[in-house]
Amino acid sequence: MSETKNKVKVHVEKVNKSYGENHVLRDISLDIAENEVVVMIGPSGSGKSTFLRMLNQLETPDNGTIVVDGFDISEKTTDINKVRENIGMVFQNFNLFNNYTVLENIMLAPVELGKLDKVAAEKKARELLETVDLVDKADVSVNSLSGGQKQRIAIARALAMEPDVMLFDEPTSALDPEMVGDVLEVMKNLAESGMTMIIVTHEMGFAKQVADRVVFFESGKIQESGTPDQVFNAPKNERLQEFLSKVMHA
Amino acid sequence: MFKKCLLGLATLVTLFTFVSTVQAAEPHYTITTDATYAPFTFQDKDSNYVGIEQDTMKAIAKREGFTYTMRPMSYNSAAQLVSNGQADGIIAGMSITPERKEVYDFSTPYYKTGVAWIVGKNSKIKSLNDLKGQTVALKTGTAASEYGKSLQEKYGFKVKYFNDTDTMYNDVVVGNSAATFEDMPVIQYAIKNGMALKVMNANKPGNAGSYGFAVEKNKNKILLASFNRGFAAIKKDGTYDKIVAKYLGASQSTFSGTKKDNSSILGIMASNKAALLKGLWQTLQLTVIAIILASVWGILLGVMGVSEYRWIRAISTTTVYIFRGLPLMVLAFFIYIGLPGVTGVKIPAFTAGIITLILNEGAYTGAFVRGGFEAVHQGQMEAARSLGLPYGSAMRRVIIPQGLRIMIPSFINQFIITLKDTSILSAIGLLELTQTGTLIVARNSQGFRVWAIIAVIYLIVITLLTWLSNWVEKKLK
Numbered sequence: 001m002s003e004t005k006n007k008v009k010v011h012v013e014k015v016n017k018s019y020g021e022n023h024v025l026r027d028i029s030l031d032i033a034e035n036e037v038v039v040m041i042g043p044s045g046s047g048k049s050t051f052l053r054m055l056n057q058l059e060t061p062d063n064g065t066i067v068v069d070g071f072d073i074s075e076k077t078t079d080i081n082k083v084r085e086n087i088g089m090v091f092q093n094f095n096l097f098n099n100y101t102v103l104e105n106i107m108l109a110p111v112e113l114g115k116l117d118k119v120a121a122e123k124k125a126r127e128l129l130e131t132v133d134l135v136d137k138a139d140v141s142v143n144s145l146s147g148g149q150k151q152r153i154a155i156a157r158a159l160a161m162e163p164d165v166m167l168f169d170e171p172t173s174a175l176d177p178e179m180v181g182d183v184l185e186v187m188k189n190l191a192e193s194g195m196t197m198i199i200v201t202h203e204m205g206f207a208k209q210v211a212d213r214v215v216f217f218e219s220g221k222i223q224e225s226g227t228p229d230q231v232f233n234a235p236k237n238e239r240l241q242e243f244l245s246k247v248m249h250a
Numbered sequence: 251m252f253k254k255c256l257l258g259l260a261t262l263v264t265l266f267t268f269v270s271t272v273q274a275a276e277p278h279y280t281i282t283t284d285a286t287y288a289p290f291t292f293q294d295k296d297s298n299y300v301g302i303e304q305d306t307m308k309a310i311a312k313r314e315g316f317t318y319t320m321r322p323m324s325y326n327s328a329a330q331l332v333s334n335g336q337a338d339g340i341i342a343g344m345s346i347t348p349e350r351k352e353v354y355d356f357s358t359p360y361y362k363t364g365v366a367w368i369v370g371k372n373s374k375i376k377s378l379n380d381l382k383g384q385t386v387a388l389k390t391g392t393a394a395s396e397y398g399k400s401l402q403e404k405y406g407f408k409v410k411y412f413n414d415t416d417t418m419y420n421d422v423v424v425g426n427s428a429a430t431f432e433d434m435p436v437i438q439y440a441i442k443n444g445m446a447l448k449v450m451n452a453n454k455p456g457n458a459g460s461y462g463f464a465v466e467k468n469k470n471k472i473l474l475a476s477f478n479r480g481f482a483a484i485k486k487d488g489t490y491d492k493i494v495a496k497y498l499g500a501s502q503s504t505f506s507g508t509k510k511d512n513s514s515i516l517g518i519m520a521s522n523k524a525a526l527l528k529g530l531w532q533t534l535q536l537t538v539i540a541i542i543l544a545s546v547w548g549i550l551l552g553v554m555g556v557s558e559y560r561w562i563r564a565i566s567t568t569t570v571y572i573f574r575g576l577p578l579m580v581l582a583f584f585i586y587i588g589l590p591g592v593t594g595v596k597i598p599a600f601t602a603g604i605i606t607l608i609l610n611e612g613a614y615t616g617a618f619v620r621g622g623f624e625a626v627h628q629g630q631m632e633a634a635r636s637l638g639l640p641y642g643s644a645m646r647r648v649i650i651p652q653g654l655r656i657m658i659p660s661f662i663n664q665f666i667i668t669l670k671d672t673s674i675l676s677a678i679g680l681l682e683l684t685q686t687g688t689l690i691v692a693r694n695s696q697g698f699r700v701w702a703i704i705a706v707i708y709l710i711v712i713t714l715l716t717w718l719s720n721w722v723e724k725k726l727k
Contacts, residue, residue, distance in 0.1 A: 056636055058632055058635070058636065082638070084636055084638040085638035086638075089633075091633060095627070095630060095633035096633070097630060098630070098652055099648065099652045108637075108639075108647060108648075109634075109637035109638060109639060112647060113638055154633075161637060
């Protein structure tokens with residue numbers, strides 16, 4: 001709804017991806033504006049996670065163009081590490097570094113990449129712990145945390161690099177139900193602060209509440225996209241209707 | 251830090267090579283021998299190499315004004331090292347034969363010999379015909395074994411090979427083999443000193459001939475001339491006859507210690523303390539240096555094995571495949587005896603041993619290091635890369651520390667294997683614990699007691715090594 005006014009942050013054009021015979025993404029094109037929150041929904045295997053992982057080149061497209069923040073990452077000469085510094089990523093399985101404490105997890109990238117010195121990085125890390133409400137866990141080993149705590153630390157770790165774009169790959173799918181709320185709360189606050197966010201999720205309530213735009217993936221294609229109101233209350237695509245009737249009654 | 255480490259280790263290896271090849275001002279030679287060959291060459295109770303050959307060599311060197319390093323090892327290795335230029339000369343009861351004259355230049359003969367055929371003291375075998383279907387023990391590469399082999403077809407016996415005289419004798423004494431062939435003076439001396447064998451052809455030695463000192467053909471002419479000149483001189487002034495009388499006249503216990511010293515484990519330990527400690531020290535040096543360098547090399551191979559680039563992975567896989575596939579002893583012989591023949595560069599035995607261990611143990615280490623890195627969840631790498639960390643930083647900061655932790659038990663295991671593998675290097679003449687044991691047994695014929703002592707020493711060291719590793723493991727966790 002706001003993409004016409006704001007500048008384009010992510011530009012995807014005619015992207016294809018196959019694993020052998022399996023054509024997971026077919027001619028996907030999508031623009032995402034600065035400050036926009038886009039939620040991607042769809043059945044598993046529909047290609048939405050692959051699409052997300054392509055935006056920071058954890059997967060490489062077979063062809064097509066992907067421009068993030070003005071950098072064409074489908075171009076071989078682009079320094080992908082520099083682009084990635086600006087794109088935060090949160091994984092379904094957290095992927096916190098097991099060999100470090102909570103604080104060290106958050107400090108690692110800014111210090112290693114020379115963005116902040118140790119003192120500044122620690123200060124920043126403690127501030128971030130405050131925003132995810134886990135100050136008291138600063139010095140514990142990450143293996144002692146619950147799933148919900150781990151995911152909030154993972155968000156803090158991504159934010160430590162002060163990215164312009166945040167990618168979320170099913171951030172609550174591996175969590176116990178009672179943990180989901182805390183993580184969604186952190187994400188909601190982040191959205192309100194104006195972060196550009198691209199989220200793959202099954203949390204339809206969250207999508208309705210936070211998304212500027214909802215994109216429905218099915219069989220490697222974007223079948224429909226629109227405001228939460230359009231997608232959830234007046235779905236046009238037949239597969240979307242079918243999908244919604246399944247997840248809403250589940 | 252990694253690079254600095256490598257640089258330091260490279261310097262260390264170079265230093266070893268350099269120190270051990272440093273040349274003295276007067277002519278200095280490396281001479282090989284087989285120290286299980288009394289009365290010609292054997293080790294006395296103070297770990298000195300003595301015998302007719304050793305005393306002769308000493309007297310000649312003194313007269314001719316040269317110095318030498320005596321390198322005892324198996325006869326076969328001793329002979330090969332000279333034929334490929336790794337050593338300058340060999341004095342090891344080498345019979346002068348036409349075949350050998352193709353490869354070596356011989357000195358004037360220093361001792362008359364012939365081949366005896368020998369059976370156990372109480373054996374029922376009367377003639378060579380009785381050997382049909384029986385096993386005969388031979389020592390690899392000797393003229394006596396060639397002679398024995400030449401009779402094999404005629405008398406229909408089977409042949410079994412040994413690397414040193416003493417093990418060969420004992421195989422006949424305990425009855426595993428029915429007979430053996432050995433040079434007459436050597437076996438007569440052994441029998442005189444209590445070896446339970448008898449000579450069957452004392453009056454009719456086969457292939458009567460002589461022992462000579464040998465150098466590589468057409469090389470080392472100066473050394474050969476020195477030997478001949480010196481030998482003529484000590485023969486003329488009676489020194490040589492005195493040497494022969496000294497060894498043939500006395501019983502071996504004069505040199506190898508009293509019966510009391512050799513008939514109990516404590517006695518053997520006390521009388522061989524110096525030799526055992528020296529052997530243990532060499533084993534420890536080999537082990538520690540090999541463990542450190544092989545670990546560095548193995549980690550490097552492991553890191554290469556999970557590289558982003560296919561060609562680097564291929565180098566790692568191939569290296570691991572080759573050096574894990576080669577038996578340690580083959581590798582040791584190849585590096586120590588094979589390579590210098592082609593490159594012309596002499597490699598000291600210790601350096602060759604270390605290189606062998608680095609390549610072999612490093613390959614095993616590389617394989618489990620790679621496995622350890624692969625066992626670190628793929629998500630760890632993805633998370634690190636998605637933060638903008640380059641591949642190298644992600645490996646260094648995230649994957650390697652976690653992988654190494656997984657690998658600790660494999661490392662401990664490999665350290666223990668390395669310690670045990672050093673014993674194989676006795677084959678290239680390194681005087682480590684196992685070779686020390688061989689020499690002591692050659693002197694006192696107390697196989698059971700000596701090998702029990704050696705085995706216990708290995709177990710003690712391995713226990714200490716395991717404790718140390720476990721302690722380090724706990725510290726790391």
